[in-house]
Amino acid sequence: MSELRKDPIVDRWVIIAAERGQRPSDFKTKPEQPRSEGCPFCEGNEANTPPEIFAIRDSGPPNSPGWRVRVVANKFPALCIEGDLARSGIGQLDRMTGVGAHEVIIESPRHSDDLPSLSTEHVVEILATYAQRTCDLRRDDRFRHTIVFRNYKAEAGASLSHPHSQLIALPFIPKLVKEKLDSAREHYRRKERCIFCDLLEQELALAERVIYRNDHFVILSPFAARFPFSVEIYPLAHAHDFVEMDSAQQCALADALQYILQQYKITLSNPAYNMTLQTAPSTLPRAGHPDYWGTIAYDFHWHLEIFPRLTKMAGFEWGTGCYINPVSPEDAAEYLGKQSQPARNDQP
Ligand SMILES: [Zn+2]
Ligand SMILES: [Zn+2]
Numbered sequence: 001m002s003e004l005r006k007d008p009i010v011d012r013w014v015i016i017a018a019e020r021g022q023r024p025s026d027f028k029t030k031p032e033q034p035r036s037e038g039c040p041f042c043e044g045n046e047a048n049t050p051p052e053i054f055a056i057r058d059s060g061p062p063n064s065p066g067w068r069v070r071v072v073a074n075k076f077p078a079l080c081i082e083g084d085l086a087r088s089g090i091g092q093l094d095r096m097t098g099v100g101a102h103e104v105i106i107e108s109p110r111h112s113d114d115l116p117s118l119s120t121e122h123v124v125e126i127l128a129t130y131a132q133r134t135c136d137l138r139r140d141d142r143f144r145h146t147i148v149f150r151n152y153k154a155e156a157g158a159s160l161s162h163p164h165s166q167l168i169a170l171p172f173i174p175k176l177v178k179e180k181l182d183s184a185r186e187h188y189r190r191k192e193r194c195i196f197c198d199l200l201e202q203e204l205a206l207a208e209r210v211i212y213r214n215d216h217f218v219i220l221s222p223f224a225a226r227f228p229f230s231v232e233i234y235p236l237a238h239a240h241d242f243v244e245m246d247s248a249q250q251c252a253l254a255d256a257l258q259y260i261l262q263q264y265k266i267t268l269s270n271p272a273y274n275m276t277l278q279t280a281p282s283t284l285p286r287a288g289h290p291d292y293w294g295t296i297a298y299d300f301h302w303h304l305e306i307f308p309r310l311t312k313m314a315g316f317e318w319g320t321g322c323y324i325n326p327v328s329p330e331d332a333a334e335y336l337g338k339q340s341q342p343a344r345n346d347q348p
Contacts, residue, residue: 001080002098004172012175015098017078040075041162043067043109050075053103054132056125068122069129070106077102078168085142085171101137101169105129105148111162115150116261123254124247126165130277131243133167138282143169145177145281153272156309165275173281180278181300188299196301197238208330211337212259216252219260221333228311228327229268229336231260233304240300242279257304263336264308272309278302 002017040048043065050073052062060066073081079100086097107126108118115123130148137146150165151157158164173181187195203209203220211219211231220232233256235249245253264271279302283293317323 001083002078004096004098006094008092008094013096013172015078015100017098039111039160039162041104041106041160041164042111046070049104049106054129054136056129065109067109069108069125071103071129071133072106074102074104074166079170096171099142099171101140101143101146101167103133103167105133105165105167107163107165113163115163116258116265118258120251120254120258123258124250127245127250127253130165130167131245134279135243137167137169138284140169141284142171143282145170145173146279147174147177148277150273150275152274153309155272156274158272177278177281181281181296184299184301185295188295192298194238194299194301196234196303200234200236200301209333211263211333212256214252214255216249217256219256219336221329221336223329225325225329225332226323227307227309228325229264229332230305230307231336233257233260233306234301235303238298238301240280240297240302242277242302253304260306260336267335268308268310273306274309275304275306277304 002015004013005016006013039045046052046063046065052067052070052072054071055062055067056069057067077100079098079102081099081101083097083099085099088095105126107113107115108122115126118126134146134148137143146167146169148165148167153161184195187193187198191198200218200220203223204213204218209221209223211221213219213236216236218234218236220234222230222232233253235245235253239245264273280296280300281293283296286292311326
């Protein structure tokens with residue numbers, strides 16, 4: 001089983017997942033798997049993945065062809081779903097058993113499909129799958145936070161080119177997420193307003209960092225973006241939790257997501273990227289902290305973040321946590337917002 005260890009100086013948990021079985025030679029750069037041959041995520045190869053946890057199907061029993069979206073456990077999980085959560089410590093050093101969930105959301109039965117060119121209805125089904133899995137894992141009181149993410153292309157960490165996202169449920173709240181949650185809660189405590197709603201109001205009025213807007217969502221180029229052409233997608237109406245979207249909002253999010261991914265393809269020559277979903281943590285009561293998440297529904301505002309992998313983290317960034325972004329967020333907004341959007345292929 002993997003182990004969680006906390007850095008005692010900066011208060012950051014790290015997953016030590018040595019039994020994923022990687023040898024030093026596994027860290028050499030490998031070419032991306034370009035073809036569907038032998039791909040375990042392709043329709044017809046269901047026997048080559050762990051058993052299905054969830055699927056949206058046209059036909060057939062579990063673990064057979066006929067699905068449109070399929071969820072399986074990661075074959076090489078960073079964390080293990082079985083086992084009790086045990087905490088221990090030696091002096092200043094904290095550790096926990098590596099309990100968690102690590103799932104793969106296979107977004108299409110077809111290897112050559114790509115998120116921006118899927119039908120909007122299909123993207124809505126993928127988003128609904130994120131919500132279903134998040135809700136299900138929140139019922140497990142060992143887990144404190146669930147993060148959905150998408151790594152696109154090998155440079156962004158994808159080991160298979162078949163379209164997929166992943167989900168990890170953690171027994172702790174990660175440092176970056178916690179910093180956001182704490183900042184939002186503190187703003188609310190002082191002002192009784194959501195810090196993200198305040199920010200959105202200002203950005204929509206200024207418009208210079210607005211890339212795209214539809215009835216329910218806005219895509220922003222963040223004021224202090226760490227990476228060139230990174231974006232954040234926010235619901236226009238205050239909402240703390242991704243899973244509470246209605247169908248109109250899901251359609252609008254699918255539209256916004258497909259817009260920006262298509263723009264990346266056209267204007268930045270299809271870069272690798274990482275996408276992460278920042279939503280409310282599990283609000284199951286914690287022993288000794290019955291009101292810990294008392295204001296979360298008012299103080300936090302969920303959003304998606306997308307980071308194209310156009311620059312490399314170098315010594316300065318690794319050593320300081322401080323970033324150098326060579327493109328102004330205003331120029332990025334203009335560039336990504338002004339290009340015309342081609343017609344999408346709306347076949348189911
Ligand atoms: Zn495939
Ligand atoms: Zn808000």
